[in-house]
Amino acid sequence: MADIALLTALIEPEVKALGFDLVRIKLFGSGDEHTLQIMAEDPKTKQLVIEDCAAISRRISDVMDEADPIEEAYRLEVSSPGIDRPLTRxxxxxxxxxxxxxxxxxxxxxxxxxxxxxxxxxxxxxxxxxxxxxxxxxxxxxxxxxxxxxxxxxxxxxxxxxxxxxxxxxxxxx
The missing domain is CATH 2.30.30.180 (Ribosome maturation factor RimP, C-terminal domain)
Incomplete structure (x- = not known):
């Protein structure tokens, strides 16, 4: 599995460049099923709409394709932290x-x-x-x-x- 600190260093500047705050990065799964979960939020509303998720996903996909920090295949999932959100910071x-x-x-x-x-x-x-x-x-x-x-x-x-x-x-x- 990839190093979360390295992934954060790659992903957080891209999320911030779009005007959002990174809440959490989590890489989980086993075998052939891995998911890179990115939780982000608009600092003003503490939420994301679907268009925000899509914009973050496109931007992160480009960076991840170029840097290729995860050896195994994975699915990228971008979401809002939700109501019962994790407290990570x-x-x-x-x-x-x-x-x-x-x-x-x-x-x-x-x-x-x-x-x-x-x-x-x-x-x-x-x-x-x-x-x-x-x-x-x-x-x-x-x-x-x-x-x-x-x-x-x-x-x-x-x-x-x-x-x-x-x-x-x-x-x-x-």
Missing amino acids: LHDFIEWAGHEAKITATEIVDGRKSFRGVLNGVEGDNILFTDAKSGDVVIPFALVSDAKLLLTDALLSATMPLSSDGADDFETEE
């Missing part, structure tokens, strides 16, 4: 403070590796968190292996779609 924990999340650490922190509760922001390089079971905890960002927002009514309200025009218009075959 320190500023994500600031931006989504007040919302519920699940965090998994690589090492034991305050007697646990898995936390579920409310984000309270950051202090330095530490995430301030109120775990539903153990109360307030400080989790070093460097120890976070996985973190994502949990789907709640408050999160849904905070992430209303860019436009819902046409959402109720659909055609059916008779």
Whole structure:
């Protein structure tokens, strides 16, 4: 598998050149089925529309074809992080403070590796968190292996779609 740091160095400048922020790069799969997943967002809306995904995909495809950093065949997938988005950057924990999340650490922190509760922001390089079971905890960002927002009514309200025009218009075959 390819080095994620190398892929980030190739992909992030291209995403930024289009005016978007890179959220995550993930390469997964086995055998003949590999996927390079790119999550990006418009910094103003925290979302992407299909045209944005297409533009990023075209630009990344050209760079990846030229650099050829992945030995095996792969499928390129470009998407918005979605509502229950992964939290991958320190500023994500600031931006989504007040919302519920699940965090998994690589090492034991305050007697646990898995936390579920409310984000309270950051202090330095530490995430301030109120775990539903153990109360307030400080989790070093460097120890976070996985973190994502949990789907709640408050999160849904905070992430209303860019436009819902046409959402109720659909055609059916008779």
